[in-house]
């Protein structure tokens with residue numbers, strides 16, 4: 001296949017596809033009184049607008065705390081989608097990146113969906129333009145199209161299934177058991193990991209997350225030597241050389257669970273460092289070490305933090321609620337098509353949960 005590559009740090013890159021643009025829009029640090037005043041104002045606005053805050057584990061810790069304190073949620077993208085769909089609020093404020101806001105709108109068209117900054121995007125989404133992707137699908141009509149959540153509504157509209165890192169293994173295993181061949185997009189590392197684990201026939205798009213792609217296997221080996229008792233926790237968007245050293249490979253929720261339930265004292269964490277906020281809260285006595293991103297082969301700003309996630313701030317939250325700015329809109333034809341693949345995933349995961357709990361959906365205990 002043709003490779004679709006984007007150089008986000010290029011000097012001539014423009015607009016939201018450039019990480020320099022994102023870093024320039026990251027809010028300046030605030031002092032404690034400023035943060036508390038904004039949190040109080042945001043809580044008032046959430047109440048006044050019958051709104052709920054749905055935040056991802058990678059965003060600023062104040063936003064995570066505010067979401068929990070006001071009856072919202074902090075979670076991975078699968079749970080964010082579920083929570084937003086099922087909540088009775090008339091406005092969802094999504095603190096995360098654009099595809100998360102779009103998924104919320106696709107699932108809840110009757111709700112207003114706001115985001116603190118609509119320019120907050122994702123390299124996986126940017127690296128999978130809908131027209132190119134449609135041509136790729138057209139060239140392989142015999143394959144079931146499975147896309148990661150980190151894609152635009154237009155790409156989801158072309159897909160048979162959406163998956164997140166929480167459920168990708170189960171869904172691809174099921175498709176393989178049915179004898180289906182898969183067209184996978186856009187993350188090449190996650191796709192490779194799923195392929196290795198399931199043995200499924202998967203044709204891959206060549207996308208990557210600019211944060212996880214920067215973790216370095218060699219430097220991780222050196223770090224492990226200094227911390228021989230540490231458990232290695234890795235998100236599967238990371239390169240193979242990093243995943244190969246993992247004690248636990250999983251979604252953000254799975255990695256947090258591993259820290260909370262793990263017997264080790266030290267954990268080396270290979271995912272966006274925004275997750276450390278929640279890990280520290282839930283496992284306060286444990287030592288968390290960021291996996292290395294720097295090294296001889298580092299290609300760009302290596303800091304294990306997503307510039308687009310970092311664009312979410314308290315002031316942006318207050319502004320979007322106060323002025324109705326940052327509203328996510330998805331045209332109805334695209335929304336209806338994209339809904340199919342998301343609903344399939346949610347139904348699948350609900351059925352799996354029910355099975356695990358010994359229940360049959362709609363019937364009760366079985």
Ligand code: SF4
Pocket residue numbers: 058097121122123124150209210211212272306307308309
């Ligand atoms: S951390 Fe990576 S996958 Fe997540 S939003 Fe940022 S660029 Fe996308």
